[in-house]
Amino acid sequence: MGFVLFFLLGGLMVASALGVVLTSHPVRSTLCLVVTLFLLAVFFIFLDADFVAALQVVVYAGAIMVVFLFVIMLLNLQVDPHERTPPSWRFFTLGGASVFVLAVLYLLRAAGTLLPGPGMQSAAPAGFGSIEAVGLRLYTQYLLQFEITGLLMLAGVIGAVVLAKRRVG
Amino acid sequence: MVPTTYYVGLSAILFAIGVIGVLVRRNAIVMFLSSELMLNAANLAFMAFARQQQSVDGQVIVFFVMTVAAAEAAVGLAIIIAVFRHRQTINADELRLLRW
Amino acid sequence: MDSLWFELAVSTIKALVVLLMVLQLAGMLGWVERKGSALIQDRIGANRASIFGFAGAGLINTMMADPLKFLTKEDLIPEGVDHLLHTLAPAVHLFPALVTFAVIPFGDVLVIGDHTINLQVAPLNVGILFILAMVSLGVYGVVLGGWASNNRWSLLGGIRGSAQMISYELAMGLALVAMIMTYGTLDLQAMVRGQGGHFLGFIPAWGIWYQPLAFIIFLCAGIAESKRVPFDLPESESELVSGFFTEYSGTKHLMFFMTDFVEVILVAGLVTTLFFGGWQVPFLARDGFHFPGGAELLLPNVVVAVLQIVSFSVKVLFFCWLQIMIRWTLPRFRYDQLMRLGWIGLLPLGFLNAIVTAVVILAWGQH
Numbered sequence: 263m264g265f266v267l268f269f270l271l272g273g274l275m276v277a278s279a280l281g282v283v284l285t286s287h288p289v290r291s292t293l294c295l296v297v298t299l300f301l302l303a304v305f306f307i308f309l310d311a312d313f314v315a316a317l318q319v320v321v322y323a324g325a326i327m328v329v330f331l332f333v334i335m336l337l338n339l340q341v342d343p344h345e346r347t348p349p350s351w352r353f354f355t356l357g358g359a360s361v362f363v364l365a366v367l368y369l370l371r372a373a374g375t376l377l378p379g380p381g382m383q384s385a386a387p388a389g390f391g392s393i394e395a396v397g398l399r400l401y402t403q404y405l406l407q408f409e410i411t412g413l414l415m416l417a418g419v420i421g422a423v424v425l426a427k428r429r430v431g
Numbered sequence: 432m433v434p435t436t437y438y439v440g441l442s443a444i445l446f447a448i449g450v451i452g453v454l455v456r457r458n459a460i461v462m463f464l465s466s467e468l469m470l471n472a473a474n475l476a477f478m479a480f481a482r483q484q485q486s487v488d489g490q491v492i493v494f495f496v497m498t499v500a501a502a503e504a505a506v507g508l509a510i511i512i513a514v515f516r517h518r519q520t521i522n523a524d525e526l527r528l529l530r531w
Numbered sequence: 532m533d534s535l536w537f538e539l540a541v542s543t544i545k546a547l548v549v550l551l552m553v554l555q556l557a558g559m560l561g562w563v564e565r566k567g568s569a570l571i572q573d574r575i576g577a578n579r580a581s582i583f584g585f586a587g588a589g590l591i592n593t594m595m596a597d598p599l600k601f602l603t604k605e606d607l608i609p610e611g612v613d614h615l616l617h618t619l620a621p622a623v624h625l626f627p628a629l630v631t632f633a634v635i636p637f638g639d640v641l642v643i644g645d646h647t648i649n650l651q652v653a654p655l656n657v658g659i660l661f662i663l664a665m666v667s668l669g670v671y672g673v674v675l676g677g678w679a680s681n682n683r684w685s686l687l688g689g690i691r692g693s694a695q696m697i698s699y700e701l702a703m704g705l706a707l708v709a710m711i712m713t714y715g716t717l718d719l720q721a722m723v724r725g726q727g728g729h730f731l732g733f734i735p736a737w738g739i740w741y742q743p744l745a746f747i748i749f750l751c752a753g754i755a756e757s758k759r760v761p762f763d764l765p766e767s768e769s770e771l772v773s774g775f776f777t778e779y780s781g782t783k784h785l786m787f788f789m790t791d792f793v794e795v796i797l798v799a800g801l802v803t804t805l806f807f808g809g810w811q812v813p814f815l816a817r818d819g820f821h822f823p824g825g826a827e828l829l830l831p832n833v834v835v836a837v838l839q840i841v842s843f844s845v846k847v848l849f850f851c852w853l854q855i856m857i858r859w860t861l862p863r864f865r866y867d868q869l870m871r872l873g874w875i876g877l878l879p880l881g882f883l884n885a886i887v888t889a890v891v892i893l894a895w896g897q898h
Binding site for chain 1: 613615616619655656657660661663664667668670671674675677678686689690693697717
Binding site: 288 | 432433434435436437438439440441443444445447448449450451452454455456457458460461463464465467468471474475478479480481482483484485486487488490491493494495497498499500501502503504505506508509510511512513515516521522524525
């Protein structure tokens, strides 16, 4: 049952990821990525991570992608007729990517039993992935990183405002 | 239960699609979207390993990746807006002032 | 295996019941709005729809005339639009509003035989985060509706609408954070159960006594999220015709229009659940009434459940009525006033509220 769902949703995710890359219209690309991110949140729920799954939808699919859509709307971007990749480039990229994926899959097949830790089969401890568990770690063990990330966001906000401002005069 | 390797394999496929997107597409925003796809593929791999080792630290890493991606998206899009205002285009082939 | 089918059937029935009730209520609210606004504005309102002279106090209008009118109108698609996005936008707008009802509890438990059914469609333990997630997804309908209309004024309405929605999402989130701190849980059913006690023996311990400021912030932010007057600049009937859904007709317009009322019910439902005790009836516990004097009235579980559902419905209806009254009383905010209220008014208030709540909880322990 779990396998059927995994392959179904995984197939959908790969299809929408291909949609991101292959569609000519930027708005449709963004929407395909939103679908991919939503499906990724579903996978996070499969992996017993409720809090991060909700965060994925709220932050990534619900805020960052909206900013992308805003920018596309603001710049009124349509399908670009001048966008062309040289065929040789396409061939090498596709070839390289396929080699990479096949190599990774082959290595995974060999390494599957060597991973340390309890494993996927054992049930996760109660409260794993809940907001308490993640929040506790963030505020005790990783407090410094948390605060630095806050500073980073502040820098990002200020940078975005400064860069996108229209120069007056 | 789906083994960890399946999740990592899916993450690798998504990552490869992201790489193809960055290399093949010339529209700056679509290249940006593909790099976000790569970040999310890495998130999936982190999550799978976090579940496999039953360690919440993996989820904390994903949390940080998400916030960094948010800051990066904001600044990157601001740069794209600024470039568009100057050059009226965001096709990477036409923004070649710094090229040889 | 047998219990799996039973669970599936129960979930399906619960989901269908909630969905149908919400859609029906959304239709009726359209009529309540028209009659209510007519009463406020000292006119008669819509009274022409009737079958052989029987108007059924607005039922004919609501259940037959209005939906039939929308469903049978021609579906105009303007020239030069992206067909996929134009058709997708109303669905994307309606979906999050409807799905959020899955986490709102409408009763305690219903005991059938030896099965205990939790009267909540989806008992998530991150219920509040789910609500925030769906509110975030609601922005897409506005953005896509404005963009896919190939119309400058729709685009303006869409941009204004989405900027407003993402601004007030933050204030809403902060109000919810204060509630999470007070009750120590994200699960809505647990929150409602936690509002069951009484102060001084007879005042029900509803959330509003603990978080009055959060209630005001949440109500304002909720009305702003659903883009109703006084925050309806994205629609602004007297300026942008219909704002981001000007270019939609027929069924698509019905979907946008209905989302307006579904979100009214949603805000009413959330306010009831978080601040007014949800399905709690004063002095009613799972087995019957327990009055403060010591008197008891034991009731079977079905009667208790029905009483709780009725209580929930009455509270939700009151807040729907309140929002409709607010709509026809207040004038519309200007865009900069709206943004100022969201960022400079509600957001700092939300922060202040969260800090004060945290200090109080540290000093006196949790609820």
